[in-house]
Amino acid sequence: MPELDLSLPSVDLTRAVCDIPSVSDDETTLADAIFAAVSALPHLDVVRDGDTIVARTQLGRAQRVVIAGHIDTVPINDNLPTRPVVEDGAQYLWGRGTVDMKAGVAVQLKLAAELVAPRVDITWMWYDHEEVAAELNGLTRLAANRPDLFAGDFAILGEPSNGQVEGGCNGNLRAIVRTRGVRAHSARAWIGDNAIHRAAPILARLADHTPEEVEVEGLVYREGLNAVRVSGGVAGNVIPDLCEVEVNYRFAPSRSIDEAVAVVERFFDGYEVEVVDLAGGARPGLDAPLAREFVAAVGAEPRPKYGWTDVARFSALGVPAVNYGPGDPSLAHHDEERVPVAQIDAVERGLRAWLSAP
Amino acid sequence: MPELDLSLPSVDLTRAVCDIPSVSDDETTLADAIFAAVSALPHLDVVRDGDTIVARTQLGRAQRVVIAGHIDTVPINDNLPTRPVVEDGAQYLWGRGTVDMKAGVAVQLKLAAELVAPRVDITWMWYDHEEVAAELNGLTRLAANRPDLFAGDFAILGEPSNGQVEGGCNGNLRAIVRTRGVRAHSARAWIGDNAIHRAAPILARLADHTPEEVEVEGLVYREGLNAVRVSGGVAGNVIPDLCEVEVNYRFAPSRSIDEAVAVVERFFDGYEVEVVDLAGGARPGLDAPLAREFVAAVGAEPRPKYGWTDVARFSALGVPAVNYGPGDPSLAHHDEERVPVAQIDAVERGLRAWLSAP
Numbered sequence: 076m077p078e079l080d081l082s083l084p085s086v087d088l089t090r091a092v093c094d095i096p097s098v099s100d101d102e103t104t105l106a107d108a109i110f111a112a113v114s115a116l117p118h119l120d121v122v123r124d125g126d127t128i129v130a131r132t133q134l135g136r137a138q139r140v141v142i143a144g145h146i147d148t149v150p151i152n153d154n155l156p157t158r159p160v161v162e163d164g165a166q167y168l169w170g171r172g173t174v175d176m177k178a179g180v181a182v183q184l185k186l187a188a189e190l191v192a193p194r195v196d197i198t199w200m201w202y203d204h205e206e207v208a209a210e211l212n213g214l215t216r217l218a219a220n221r222p223d224l225f226a227g228d229f230a231i232l233g234e235p236s237n238g239q240v241e242g243g244c245n246g247n248l249r250a251i252v253r254t255r256g257v258r259a260h261s262a263r264a265w266i267g268d269n270a271i272h273r274a275a276p277i278l279a280r281l282a283d284h285t286p287e288e289v290e291v292e293g294l295v296y297r298e299g300l301n302a303v304r305v306s307g308g309v310a311g312n313v314i315p316d317l318c319e320v321e322v323n324y325r326f327a328p329s330r331s332i333d334e335a336v337a338v339v340e341r342f343f344d345g346y347e348v349e350v351v352d353l354a355g356g357a358r359p360g361l362d363a364p365l366a367r368e369f370v371a372a373v374g375a376e377p378r379p380k381y382g383w384t385d386v387a388r389f390s391a392l393g394v395p396a397v398n399y400g401p402g403d404p405s406l407a408h409h410d411e412e413r414v415p416v417a418q419i420d421a422v423e424r425g426l427r428a429w430l431s432a433p
Numbered sequence: 434m435p436e437l438d439l440s441l442p443s444v445d446l447t448r449a450v451c452d453i454p455s456v457s458d459d460e461t462t463l464a465d466a467i468f469a470a471v472s473a474l475p476h477l478d479v480v481r482d483g484d485t486i487v488a489r490t491q492l493g494r495a496q497r498v499v500i501a502g503h504i505d506t507v508p509i510n511d512n513l514p515t516r517p518v519v520e521d522g523a524q525y526l527w528g529r530g531t532v533d534m535k536a537g538v539a540v541q542l543k544l545a546a547e548l549v550a551p552r553v554d555i556t557w558m559w560y561d562h563e564e565v566a567a568e569l570n571g572l573t574r575l576a577a578n579r580p581d582l583f584a585g586d587f588a589i590l591g592e593p594s595n596g597q598v599e600g601g602c603n604g605n606l607r608a609i610v611r612t613r614g615v616r617a618h619s620a621r622a623w624i625g626d627n628a629i630h631r632a633a634p635i636l637a638r639l640a641d642h643t644p645e646e647v648e649v650e651g652l653v654y655r656e657g658l659n660a661v662r663v664s665g666g667v668a669g670n671v672i673p674d675l676c677e678v679e680v681n682y683r684f685a686p687s688r689s690i691d692e693a694v695a696v697v698e699r700f701f702d703g704y705e706v707e708v709v710d711l712a713g714g715a716r717p718g719l720d721a722p723l724a725r726e727f728v729a730a731v732g733a734e735p736r737p738k739y740g741w742t743d744v745a746r747f748s749a750l751g752v753p754a755v756n757y758g759p760g761d762p763s764l765a766h767h768d769e770e771r772v773p774v775a776q777i778d779a780v781e782r783g784l785r786a787w788l789s790a791p
Binding site: 149175206207260271276282303307313314321352406409410 | 508510533565605607616617618619620621622624625629630631632633634636639644655657659660661662664666667669670671672673674679710739740741762763764765766767768
């Protein structure tokens with residue numbers, strides 16, 4: 076089993092964490108390594124639930140902060156192992172997971188080991204299956220098995236935010252849009268009805284669409300509606316009777332989930348639409364006292380978060396939550412995913428300063 | 434191993450042959466049964482090459498006719514086992530393979546067993562992998578291993594032709610039309626470039642296309658250009674960087690294969706096109722003396738064949754070839770594939786009469 080040395084500098088620890096591949100549904104090796112490393116720390120109370128690991132200080136502090144990060148990544152595309160790269164004179168760590176979000180996880184692991192007496196009690200959470208359907212998310216399972224572990228006054232997700240504080244998040248909907256036809260031999264196509272040809276207007280509507288920008292509590296959320304998968308076909312000589320386009324709608328946190336469903340149904344009017352994944356967004360939540368204090372301590376300008384993150388889950392539980400982590404979210408899932416080393420260090424310094432302050 | 438009783442009436446033998454599933458690449462069970470049945474016939478010289486079986490009379494006749502049928506089918510879609518159905522007072526056998534082309538194969542097997550002294554020598558061929566790429570076709574392999582077996586003065590393919598004689602066939606081209614983009618997290622789609630959206634005009638061109646009708650030697654061939662598969666997508670939250678549309682072009686036998694490639698490249702101008710399967714058509718070939726004699730003997734009106742069939746292969750070898758088999762080709766590959774019992778009997782009578790005539 077690979078071992079993690081939490082005394083390494085954050086950038087080296089990031090590299091070690093990234094070089095243990097952990098594509099969604101294949102996180103066990105990394106989870107084992109994290110569990111072993113934090114179980115060795117006497118100041119933490121460690122609980123494991125599947126491939127999710129929770130480590131808590133129990134100092135009897137007046138307030139508790141949850142600091143969480145997912146340990147899975149999207150599929151590798153020839154971008155592991157990691158390597159150091161230099162761009163415009165700045166040092167980066169390149170490779171799958173460096174941005175989304177193993178640099179954040181590495182900083183958390185390092186601070187979990189070193190902050191034996193923080194100013195607030197801390198619940199560290201490292202969890203699985205964030206990059207796939209919401210019902211598979213490790214926090215969904217943990218919330219069912221151990222809802223008590225989510226107790227807290229404030230939560231920080233280490234999702235990439237360029238070392239800035241990003242408030243709230245867009246909601247996330249996935250749906251299958253279907254066309255149906257009639258199979259026939261492709262030599263006599265006029266007998267059948269081609270379901271793939273029937274999907275032409277679906278792709279055309281998507282290609283022509285301009286997403287909205289929606290202001291919520293002073294932050295502007297940019298929406299998105301995209302095909303993420305398309306499939307259809309039976310054999311090379313058969314007119315296909317089914318075509319499925321999977322679409323992903325990212326919607327502003329001012330929209331309810333019902334409204335998001337209505338938007339998609341209206342957009343694909345005339346087609347069969349099946350919603351397969353749905354998670355509401357989160358309003359910025361930057362008016363909470365601990366949130367204001369945290370933003371001031373790390374010296375950041377709050378921005379909107381475009382991607383759905385688990386801040387929405389904490390927000391729904393009444394725990395104000397923000398995103399704060401190294402890495403440019405524009406490069407998450409990108410083949411050229413890479414994190415500036417300076418941001419890893421800055422986030423480590425920011426969190427350490429705030430959590431250590433008297 | 435299932436056994437085939439070649440003394441059964443043709444319709445019952447058709448049923449037995451259909452109820453041994455033999456989707457392309459899974460023909461061995463049926464090939465074993467055919468091999469066992471014809472190997473028991475002392476008047477035939479039997480050769481097996483993979484799942485292709487060739488059985489020849491060696492009577493020293495002045496002329497030799499090749500009579501061939503493929504034993505594979507397209508995928509089953511809840512349409513096996515076969516069942517008898519009645520429609521408008523007529524009896525049908527319903528199920529995968531009944532039309533394309535196991536009724537034809539059953540008639541051939543029965544006549545192979547019973548015609549011990551035909552007027553011409555006969556080379557019976559039952560072969561695998563017709564419903565997939567041309568390079569997998571059992572006859573491609575046989576032509577490489579045993580080209581001598583293709584010698585003949587005339588060839589009859591038992592492909593469905595409603596019991597009529599269908600001359601020649603359209604050519605067949607398959608190509609992949611690709612769009613490329615740039616992956617990104619779907620929460621920030623504007624960073625990436627959606628390859629599926631880029632495929633919208635490909636599907637629109639296909640949906641708007643009206644195929645040509647081309648007259649060749651008095652017969653009118655109807656062309657077709659269709660998407661038969663579409664695929665694209667990486668994960669539910671990733672902007673896809675690749676979309677592939679597989680298209681199938683059926684082209685009139687007056688077009689060369691080079692011309693067919695040019696038509697497709699022109700049609701998808703601006704896109705990456707890769708031809709993955711290409712087989713030329715066959716001109717009707719009804720001016721050959723044996724062909725004229727055969728048409729007169731079975732009392733049929735020649736028609737054009739739309740689908741590509743292996744007549745093109747014989748045609749290319751200089752052996753005039755026609756399609757003659759039971760079943761409506763419009764129902765080939767159809768979920769409701771069904772063959773009129775009367776056509777099975779008529780084709781058996783037609784072939785038997787011509788082959789037995791003094």
